Each structure stands twice: as structure tokens, then as C-alpha cells.
Amino acid sequence: MLFPSKTFSTIVGLILLVSCFSFISTQEETLSATEKAALEEFKLKILPKIPESSYVHKFAKDDLYLINWLRAGNWKVKSAMDLLMKHLEWRENESIDTIEKEDWANVIKEFPVFFDSVDKSGKPIIEVWFAEWQTRKAVLAGRLSTLSRMTTLAMESTSRKIWESRAEGKNVTQMIFLGELEGASVIQHMCPACLPVYLTMATNMENHYPYFVNKLYLMNMPASFDIILRLLKPILRASTRETITPYVNKDQWMKVLDETIDKNQRSVRFGGTIVRE
Template sequence: MSFNIVFLFVMILFPSLSNQTSLQEDLTLTQTELEILTKFRELVKSRLPHDYMTEDIYLITWLRAKKFEIPAAENMLMEEDWSDFEQEFRFEIQGCDKEGRPVVSIPVGDWDVRRAVLAGQSDKLIRYFDKLLEEVTTLIRDAQKSGENMTRFNHIMDMANYNLRIQACPLCPPIFLSLWQIIREFLSPVTKDAIKLYGKDKSEWQTALLENIDASQLSKEFGGLNDEGFSMEEIRKLPNLKCSRYANKIN
């Protein structure tokens, strides 16, 4: 699954999240941990709504969070309350671009990641971000099964209210548009093409969005016609995501 990203106003730098596990550590298990993982999968797989949730890399996240104690990991997996994060770290699906790909908007400027980290919620925050990504990719997989020719989605990262000094990097000067010009020279052509960074010139980034996304598929804050996008709660109620290039809306 691939995606394009549009950054509006400034490129995001999240604070360092403590207690993160490296990919190599995630994929390396002792014999005892492997046996626990097998038991855990058998215990919960019939209650998990999506196939990806039964994969090792997903289940290990919950086991590690509870030090491989199966009852505690089971309770967290089946009962973790996301209501506070869904309010604080919201995102929307705007509609579809002209190539039939979903458009996800994330108001990162309103996300207080630093507060969550300082409150000791780093691990939960990482699980929540994983959950958001998996929900979107699951929508795309389900749409593919229903006949939609859909393999990518777009991100609009709205940084309008982002305060870099308060929320992320206390010592970073406001020169990220210039830094991006340097950093992008070290990226592959594919990555360069996938990421677009715009400053505060509203006419510039709105023009760029409307070249690829019809106004009927965007909310007014992005130069579109709609009052707001679709929340994940609304999207979950749909039988599937219809986003062909001929569709004017999600229906």
C-alpha cells in the first residue's frame, strides 16, 4: 500500500517517543516468546475483525506492551479505550482524488503529541497511529475486494496551528522550508514525488490540491465545497469505499 503526502505550512517533526522497540527487536523472539505468541493468536483470532490483526507483527505489539503476559495483553487488545485519542488526534477522509484514490486529511497542527508523550502515553500513541493507518489500508483492501481499482491514498498534513517550539522541538529555528530543499536532494525520485511541501501561501497550496482533487471532494478549509470531511465513525458505517475516478463522492 502506498500513499502521497502533502504538507501544508511546515514539515512535521514529532518528538522522540521513548521506549520504542526497533524493527529487528520486534521480529526477534525467544522460543518461549514464540510459544506465547502462538497461544495468544489462538486465543484471540476468532474475535478479531480484520485479517491483518492475526499477523505476528500486530499481535507482538500487544504482547510486548504487557511483557508477554497473555491475560493482560488480551484485555488491552480487546478492551483498549481509544475515545480520548479519537477526540484529541482526529483525522478525516475528505473524498477522492481525480485518479480514484482516497484523500485523508490530518490536522497535525491541532495534535498535541508532546502532551501525550509527557503524560506517559507514548506506547499507546504509537498503537493509535498504527490503528489509524491500518483502518485506512483496510478500507482500501475492502474496496479492492468490491471491484475498486484502488492501491494508494493521499495524505494532507495540515500544520496551520502547529507550534514547533511548544509541541515538538524547543530549540529548532523556523527554517524548515529551506531545510526541506536540502533534505529532498538526498531522497529517491519516488519519495520526492510523493511528498509536497507548501508554505503559508494559501493560493499556492489550494491550486495544487485542486489540480488533483475536485472541489466537490474537499472541505472548504482546503478550497473545496463541503463543510467538512468524513469522520472514521461515518466511514465505518459504509458497506465499502467507492472511489473510482467517476465517483463524485463516497457513497
């Protein structure tokens, strides 16, 4: 049966509208009555406090964004308010809104990190080639702040992809983290001077991007790196710790990635087809 173009457009529009509302209602239906009440209270109190000039203002009306902060605050509105206000202050002090405009080309070449791909469900991916980083050398040369800020860039850019996808009506809520550790050494990557790099990364993840990580895979992890994990775990939420999966060899992780991430969305070192310089 053929429809006039105007009628067809109307039908398509209605389908999209229904899909959108179905997605929103699904998010709300997962909350208890108490949680829904907390969300409504949080909205009323926090939204007027977010400056329109802030990048956060673009997606702060997304219930999921506010729910993440409520979860971080154990569903206590005051706690969530304090956390998000501190986050906004941090963004202002650290110029996070403009971090993508900074020149990162040489830094990323020296400390490879990529955030330009997605998994099969649309989740954005961060690839970190830890073993390529000259971490100890950089820290001793006084470049800790640069290295730490680069990891913030990766988290910020990837989180923006989540909210941009959601603005397009896609059911994307979290990100995937791929860490490559083959060849990582105790001296270069796990020295006492190196620890602040990992601490900053973990702290930022918890304080500024709560509940954003779906899976955190550590590929080809040497046994010695377990020391770093044990040092980080006390500052990570239980939910974050549960996302961490270390793999000792390629046979273990290749099957997992093949099932969840297309090869054209992975670098060669992760079993994909993307060739990076």
C-alpha cells in the first residue's frame, strides 16, 4: 500500500516520537518511587544553578546525567548537589569546557590514547596504550600535569560522545575502556613516581565521570601491574571495581572484543583493522 508523501512523513514522525517517549519512560520505570522523588527534587534544585554558558548545561536536563550524580551521592539529594557543584567548580578552574580546543597532537603521539570509535551497541571507546607511555621519564621531567590532563581529555571527550548520542535518540549510557599493557615494566610504568598518574585518572573517573564506564579491560596485564590495581581499588566504587577485567594473554581477550566491538572500530593491537601511527 502506498501512502502520499505527506502522510508517510507524518507516520514516520509519530513512530520516532513514540520511540523517544518509550525510551524516556523505560529510564524512569527503572527507578523506585523514592528515587523518582529524589530525581524530581534534584532537578528543581540543581538545574537553576548550572550556568547556561557551561557545556554541562547542554545535557543536564537528561535524566540519566542527573541520575548518575544521585547514584554517586547514594540517592541523597544534598550529597548529589555537593558533588555536582564541586564538579562544576572543577570544570571552571580547569577550563574543561575548552579542553578539546587545546593542541594535543604531540602529547597523544608521545602518550597514545584514542577515543574515536564505538562498540557494536554505540558505546564510545577509549584506547590507552599504557605500555607505550614513558611514564616515569615524563613525571621526572615535571610533566605529570600534562599527562594527567590528557587522561582528563579522553574522559571528557568520550563522555561528550555519550550525551551527543543520546541527544540523537540513541540508547547510549556508558563507555568502554581498553588498556594495553603488553611490555609494561616495573621501572617505567609502576614506579612510585608513576603512581600519581593512575591515581589522578581513577580519582577523576569517580569524582567527575561517575558511572560512565561500562567495561574496563586491561589487556596483556603483567602480574606486577596487580600492585597498581590493589592501590587503586580503595578509591574506586564497588560498581567501578566490578567493571575491571584483566587479561593475561591475547587468546583470553580477543574473543570478548570480537563479540562486542567490530574490527573496524579497533586498533590493530586490539585485533582490529585501524592502523595508527
